[in-house]
Amino acid sequence: MSLSSQIIQYIMSGITIGSVYAITAIGFNIIYNSTSIINFAQGEFVVLGGLIMVFFTVVLKLPLIFGFILTVLLLTAVGMVMERFAIFPIKEPTVITLIIVTIAVSILFRGIAMFVWGKDAHVLPPFSGERGIDFLGASLNPQYIWVFGITVIVVIVLSLFFKYTIVGKAMTACAVNRTAASLMGINVRRMVLLSFVLSAAIGGVAGIIITPITLMAYDNGAILGLKGFGAAVLGGLGNFYGAVFAGFLLGIMESLGAGLIHSGYKDAIALLVLLLVLFIKPSGIFGVSEISEVKKF
Amino acid sequence: MGKKNSFTLLILSVFLIIFPFVTTNTYYLSTMIFVGIHGIIAIGLCLLMGYAGQISIGHAAFFGLGAYTSAVLTSRFGFHPWSAFFLGVLLSSVVALAIGIPSLKLKGHYLAMATLGFGEITYIVFNELTDLTGGPPGMGDIPRISLVGFMVNTDVKYYFFVWAFLIFILVVSLNLINSRIGRALRSIHDSEIAASAMGVNTSKLKLQIFVISAIFASIAGSLYTHYVTFVSPSSFSLSFSILLVMMVVIGGMHNLWGALIGAGLLTIMPEFLRALKDFEILVYGAILLIIMIYMPKGLIGGLGYLFNRFKK
Amino acid sequence: MNNTILHASNIQKSFGGLVAISNLSFAVHETKIKAIIGPNGAGKTTIFNLITGIFPPNGGAFEFMGTRITNLKSHIISAMGVSRTFQNVQLFSNMSVLENVMLGRHTRTSCGIMSSIVSMSKKKREERETRERATYYLEIVDLCDRMNEYPENLPFGKQRLLEIARAIATEPKLLLLDEPASGLNTRETQNLGRLITEIRDMDITILLVEHDMELVMDISDEIIVLNSGRKIAEGLPGDIQENDEVIKAYLGED
Numbered sequence: 096m097s098l099s100s101q102i103i104q105y106i107m108s109g110i111t112i113g114s115v116y117a118i119t120a121i122g123f124n125i126i127y128n129s130t131s132i133i134n135f136a137q138g139e140f141v142v143l144g145g146l147i148m149v150f151f152t153v154v155l156k157l158p159l160i161f162g163f164i165l166t167v168l169l170l171t172a173v174g175m176v177m178e179r180f181a182i183f184p185i186k187e188p189t190v191i192t193l194i195i196v197t198i199a200v201s202i203l204f205r206g207i208a209m210f211v212w213g214k215d216a217h218v219l220p221p222f223s224g225e226r227g228i229d230f231l232g233a234s235l236n237p238q239y240i241w242v243f244g245i246t247v248i249v250v251i252v253l254s255l256f257f258k259y260t261i262v263g264k265a266m267t268a269c270a271v272n273r274t275a276a277s278l279m280g281i282n283v284r285r286m287v288l289l290s291f292v293l294s295a296a297i298g299g300v301a302g303i304i305i306t307p308i309t310l311m312a313y314d315n316g317a318i319l320g321l322k323g324f325g326a327a328v329l330g331g332l333g334n335f336y337g338a339v340f341a342g343f344l345l346g347i348m349e350s351l352g353a354g355l356i357h358s359g360y361k362d363a364i365a366l367l368v369l370l371l372v373l374f375i376k377p378s379g380i381f382g383v384s385e386i387s388e389v390k391k392f
Numbered sequence: 393m394g395k396k397n398s399f400t401l402l403i404l405s406v407f408l409i410i411f412p413f414v415t416t417n418t419y420y421l422s423t424m425i426f427v428g429i430h431g432i433i434a435i436g437l438c439l440l441m442g443y444a445g446q447i448s449i450g451h452a453a454f455f456g457l458g459a460y461t462s463a464v465l466t467s468r469f470g471f472h473p474w475s476a477f478f479l480g481v482l483l484s485s486v487v488a489l490a491i492g493i494p495s496l497k498l499k500g501h502y503l504a505m506a507t508l509g510f511g512e513i514t515y516i517v518f519n520e521l522t523d524l525t526g527g528p529p530g531m532g533d534i535p536r537i538s539l540v541g542f543m544v545n546t547d548v549k550y551y552f553f554v555w556a557f558l559i560f561i562l563v564v565s566l567n568l569i570n571s572r573i574g575r576a577l578r579s580i581h582d583s584e585i586a587a588s589a590m591g592v593n594t595s596k597l598k599l600q601i602f603v604i605s606a607i608f609a610s611i612a613g614s615l616y617t618h619y620v621t622f623v624s625p626s627s628f629s630l631s632f633s634i635l636l637v638m639m640v641v642i643g644g645m646h647n648l649w650g651a652l653i654g655a656g657l658l659t660i661m662p663e664f665l666r667a668l669k670d671f672e673i674l675v676y677g678a679i680l681l682i683i684m685i686y687m688p689k690g691l692i693g694g695l696g697y698l699f700n701r702f703k704k
Numbered sequence: 705m706n707n708t709i710l711h712a713s714n715i716q717k718s719f720g721g722l723v724a725i726s727n728l729s730f731a732v733h734e735t736k737i738k739a740i741i742g743p744n745g746a747g748k749t750t751i752f753n754l755i756t757g758i759f760p761p762n763g764g765a766f767e768f769m770g771t772r773i774t775n776l777k778s779h780i781i782s783a784m785g786v787s788r789t790f791q792n793v794q795l796f797s798n799m800s801v802l803e804n805v806m807l808g809r810h811t812r813t814s815c816g817i818m819s820s821i822v823s824m825s826k827k828k829r830e831e832r833e834t835r836e837r838a839t840y841y842l843e844i845v846d847l848c849d850r851m852n853e854y855p856e857n858l859p860f861g862k863q864r865l866l867e868i869a870r871a872i873a874t875e876p877k878l879l880l881l882d883e884p885a886s887g888l889n890t891r892e893t894q895n896l897g898r899l900i901t902e903i904r905d906m907d908i909t910i911l912l913v914e915h916d917m918e919l920v921m922d923i924s925d926e927i928i929v930l931n932s933g934r935k936i937a938e939g940l941p942g943d944i945q946e947n948d949e950v951i952k953a954y955l956g957e958d
Contacts (some may be wrong), residue, residue, distance in 0.1 A: 133501035162467035181681060187688045191447050195641055196684045198449075198634060202677035210671060317630055321512060324505055342462040366509045366516075373506045374494035564821050571820035572813050573829060573832070579796045586794035588778035589756055589787070591811035591874060600817060641953050646798065 098136035100232035105354040106347055107230070111239045111308060113346020114246035115141065116365075119323025120330060120338035121253065122294040128333050129269030129283075129290040132193050136177065136201035138320025139208075140295045144170055144302025145311035146208055154392045159222060167299050173204075174295025178288045201316060208313035216312040219303075242304045242384040249297055249341055259333070266290065270333065318362055322349075331379030341380065397566050400649065401559070408555050411547050412668050418426025421547045423660060425619060429553035429612045431655040435558075435565050435637040436608030438651035441640050442603045443569055445581030446496065447504045450511030451636050454606040456518055456628030457484045463534050463623045473537040477614045481607050488606035489599070496598045513632050518625040530624025537618040550619055557615060561608055565648055577601065638676065642683055644690025653691060709769055709878055709909050710755070716763035717750060717933075718828075718887075724750045725761070726933045732878065737910045739920045741944075742930035743953060748913040749791055750933075752880050756788055757781045757909075764934050767878065783811040785877035789867040789884060795855040801866055802851035805838040808873030812837075812849065838873060845869045845899065861892040868899070879908045882930045885916040921945065929953065 119137055126134045147169055151162035181200050185192060222241045227234035231273035257263040268276040270285045277283045302311065309315075326345045330337025344366055372379065412421060432456055440446050461480030465471035471479070481615055493505040518525050525531060536545050537553075544553045547626030579587040580594050588594045617623055639658050665672040687694035710732040717725040725747045732738050737940045740748050754761050757778040765774045775779050787808075796804050813834055815827050842848045845865040847858075855863055864884055871879055881900070897919050904910055914920050920927065920941070927944045929937040931953040937944055944950055 096593050102404060132500070133505065135504075181685070184685050186685070189688075191441065191645070192684055192688055194447060194449075194501065195637065196681060198637070199677050202634070202673060203681065206671060206674035206677055210674065214670070263590060318512070321505070321509060327510075328505070330501070355427035357520075359518065363513050363516045366513050369509045370513070373498060373502055373509075375500055379497060420943045481809075553767050567821050568817065572810065572815045572830070573817055575799065575803060575807050576810055578798055578803075582798055583794045585758060585778075586790065586796065587807075589782055589790075590808055590870065591782035591809075593777075593779045604817075632869040 097232065101354070102351070103231050103330050105350045107233065107235055107239055109347030109350030110343055111236075111346070112305070112350065113326075113330065113343040114242045114303045115305045115319070115342075116323050116326040116345050117339045117342025118246060118249060118317060119249070119334065120326035120342050122298045122301075123324055123327040124333050124335060124338055125266075125294045126290045128267055129286050130182075132182070132197065133335075134291075135194065135197040135320065136204055136316070137294065137298060138316035139201045139204035139317070139324060140170060140173070140298025141302040141305070141319050141323075142208060142311060142313065142316040144299030145219065145306035146212050146217060146302070146313070147299070148303040148306060149212070149219050149311065153217075153219065163303060166303055167296050170295045170299030171292045173299075174291040174293070175288065177295070178291035182287070183284075196282050201320070205313055205316060207368070211245050211311055214313065215364060216310040217306070218310055219306040221307040223359045226314075232370075234335065236308070238304075238307045242308070248302055249326040253297070254335065262289065275380065321369070322365045325365055325372070328369060328377065329379055330380045331347060334379065334381055337379055337381045394570055396567075401562070401566075405559065406502075408559075409559065412551055412638045414688045418547050421551050423663060425547065425551050425554050427656050427659045428551075428558045429616050429619070430636075430639060430659050431558050431652050432554075432561055432612040432615070433609045433636055434519065434643075434655040435561055435580060435648055436605030437636055438645065438648055439565055439568070439577070440605040440638070440653070442645035443574065443581060444598050445575040445584075446598055446602065447500075447637070448507040448602070449504050449630075449633050449637060450491075450507035450509075450514070451605070451609050452628045452630070452632040453482045453511045453514035454488065454623075455613040455616070456514060456633070457487060458610030459522035459617045459623050459628070459683060460518060460525055460613075461610075462617040463531055467531065467534045468524070473535060473618060476516070477611075480614050482598040482611050484606045484610035484613075485603050488603045492602040492606075496595060508619060508630070509635070511630060514516040515625060515629050515660070518628060524678070526622075530626075532622040533666075534617055535621070536621070544618075554615055554619070557611065557632040562648065562652070563612070569648070573597070635676075638680055642679065642690055644692035644694075645694050650690050650692040656678050657691075672679075707734045708732065709768040710715075710911070712751075712755075712764065713767075715720055715751075715754060715761050715766070716868060717747075717754060717759075717761050724933050725754070728764070728933070728935055730928050730935065730938065732909060732911055733926070734909055735904060735907055736924060736925040737904050737912060737923055738916055739912045739924040739926065739931060740928045741914065741917070741920055745932070746930040747933040748930060750881055751930075752788060752911075752913065755781075755880065765806050769862055778810075782903045784873060785875070786880065787871040787874045787876035787878070788880035789864070789871050789882055791882040791886070793860075793867055795863060795867060795870075797854065797856055800852050800854060802835070802838055802842065803854060804866060805832050805841050805851075805870050805873045808870040809834045809837055809842070810874075813874055823939070841869045841873045844872070844902070861888050864896075865899070866886065868903075872903060872908065876908055878911065879903065881910060881912045881914075883913055883915060885914055885919050900917040935953075 119141060122137050123133060126132055144166055147166045148162055151157045151165050154158060181196055185196060199247055221238040223237050228237055257267050263318055265281045266286050266289065268281060269283055322345065326342040327338050330341030331343060345368060349361060349365045349369060352364040415421060433451060437448065437451055440448055452668035458480040461483055462476045465479060466473050491510050495503055498506055519528050538544060544550050555630055574599055576592045576657055579595065584594050635658060639654035640651045642657060643654030662672060665675055683690065708731045710904055715725050715728040740751065743952045753759055754768055757776055760775050765772055768786060796807060813830050815830050819827050839848060842851055842914060845868055847862060847866060847869065850858060855866060858866065885896055888896060893916060900910060901923055924941055927939065927941055928935055929944060929950045936949045936953060937947045
């Protein structure tokens with residue numbers, strides 16, 4: 096394979112893995128906007144999505160579409176349970192408490208996943224065969240198209256949801272000003288619940304579409320969550336489209352770096368980007384520092 | 393340091409001195425050595441989390457830096473264990489400064505993620521620098537350490553060696569928090585804006601405590617290396633960083649004794665949970681969740697509350 | 705006129721397009737009580753946050769006793785002799801009443817990490833002195849009998865007093881009081897007025913943001929009136945009461 100087709104190959108797989116970072120980053124943003132919580136269990140939603148899909152389609156041999164729907168439904172329940180049993184009862188919601196509680200939930204999810212699925216990585220067959228499609232001299236895995244396509248659909252559906260539905264608008268209002276939103280009669284607590292449900296559901300989608308490419312093991316959540324958070328920060332925490340852009344960017348950087356430099360440091364590249372952004376411009380590439388100044392006081 | 397602390401310290405010391413003579417089981421002794429090693433890190437992390445109010449989910453990295461500096465320098469380059477020990481402390485302080493200066497400008501969640509990211513990167517480096525660290529399988533043949541000419545080569549000797557370090561570090565930390573600096577630290581925890589308006593240089597103080605906690609972790613790392621005489625990256629992973637945070641939180645974040653109790657519980661508990669094999673992780677998650685929700689001040693705070701209610 | 709202790713020239717501040725302070729200049733004179741008044745959202749607290757370095761202005765400069773303090777860090781400005789209280793009381797909740805005031809002595813004491821750790825006689829002496837000084841400031845606000853309690857157990861009025869004690873424990877030249885009377889009853893407000901003049905008589909200049917007009921007119925030597933980030937009047941209390949523009953701003957006419 097020539098260098099140029101190799102690079103195209105890297106970019107393709109970068110966009111694919113970047114899709115997952117983008118969705119995970121959106122998941123972070125949804126919860127952050129309605130609660131100011133960073134959900135350290137976000138990566139676990141992705142893991143559970145993948146593993147539950149394996150159960151439905153590989154073990155129970157359900158058709159893909161049913162497996163997909165059932166998995167996403169189950170994940171909404173997971174999000175609901177997490178909010179009701181872990182976030183809602185907190186008495187002193189300090190930042191440290193919230194961080195540790197979501198970490199505790201992530202440990203529990205990981206434990207449950209290990210209990211149910213064991214320690215091995217699980218395989219999910221690609222949605223439409225494995226025969227590569229020729230694309231600009233590179234061989235394109237058809238699952239890449241599924242991942243990219245479904246990510247685009249998720250992004251479009253969500254942005255329509257936030258722009259045009261009453262509930263979506265109410266969530267956006269909470270993100271802008273919680274006190275004002277509650278004065279306007281919006282039930283803020285219900286929005287918090289909804290944000291966890293929504294976040295878990297799209298996390299599940301990310302898990303379903305990526306498992307055929309990367310496999311899925313019970314302990315993949317931490318690194319997925321960390322990179323998703325990297326994308327969220329890179330795009331500016333809370334910024335919807337920023338997250339999408341940054342997710343793809345991070346995926347491509349990681350894929351190129353791993354391919355052209357050294358694959359052992361694949362994970363380190365994304366993390367290094369995360370640290371650099373945090374240290375140099377924590378408001379993200381699209382962020383305005385003055386806004387964060389207002390939010391702090 | 394206060395009468396209460398001196399008294400507790402006395403009781404602890406008496407217990408520690410008697411313990412090896414009443415227990416015949418070397419297994420208990422070795423567990424206590426690990427309690428001491430974990431306790432040293434937990435004390436430092438407690439200063440950072442409970443007093444300065446800054447979270448770190450990457451302290452396994454400093455533990456690892458200490459451990460690997462000692463391991464690599466003594467076994468591959470023939471350094472004296474004590475010079476390796478101090479070079480480890482030096483390296484950890486320099487890294488803590490480099491990470492701390494930009495990180496501590498960040499608040500809350502950002503800081504947690506930055507330290508988490510740093511911890512993961514360090515873990516990857518331990519795995520990938522195979523020429524030095526031996527990669528994932530780890531490295532062995534690490535010499536024992538000696539103290540003024542005497543080899544610390546039995547479990548009993550090592551037990552006293554580690555706990556002497558811990559008591560020293562505990563006294564230092566108790567002195568630190570019961571002072572002008574300790575007051576300033578607690579003020580940062582409560583309101584950073586008010587603290588700086590009263591003249592506390594919050595960023596400098598946070599950085600100093602971050603470095604001190606990294607030094608404690610590095611000391612614990614070197615002590616670990618010369619006891620186990622084998623290191624592998626898996627001991628310094630994210631789960632260990634989280635375990636350290638758990639130790640501080642379970643005992644009670646705002647109390648150094650709480651950190652020590654947390655270190656003890658979480659080091660001894662796995663021995664009882666052995667029957668659960670890998671599923672102890674579920675128990676950990678549940679305990680952490682319940683404590684954070686229902687006892688945000690940890691066991692010490694929770695028991696103190698119950699005690700006060702009982703008195704009334 | 706006395707010497708100027710704080711001089712603000714052409715201060716500008718906006719938050720993401722929203723102008724909070726616009727081209728504001730004023731002077732505070734030594735050992736006077738100066739009040740800043742104005743409707744909600746006029747930018748009063750923002751001025752305090754700018755003076756104390758919580759955030760920098762977009763333009764203009766502050767000069768404190770002849771030194772430019774714009775862009776200096778909060779703790780340095782505090783050490784130079786500017787102290788403050790907060791509109792929403794910001795006490796240290798995990799510290800006793802006494803410890804809160806002792807913290808105010810931070811810049812007037814010097815034990816660093818090393819001497820704190822080895823616990824030498826210097827530390828012991830300094831701690832004893834800090835305790836004595838803190839007790840003295842608690843006496844001024846009459847809180848000595850509650851010094852071992854925690855701030856949250858004090859009634860709100862006493863919390864305000866504790867915050868003032870903590871602020872004057874730093875031995876400031878200039879004290880910024882952010883709505884000290886809000887949440888107080890009439891008697892507490894009268895006592896507060898007496899306390900503020902007492903503090904002024906300790907040679908501490910006072911800049912006061914306050915809504916209680918009776919208190920302001922009673923104790924202030926000079927008044928600045930702000931509306932939407934602009935100064936609309938400045939002068940003696942009597943003049944301000946008769947100023948047409950001030951009356952307009954307060955009656956809500958545009």
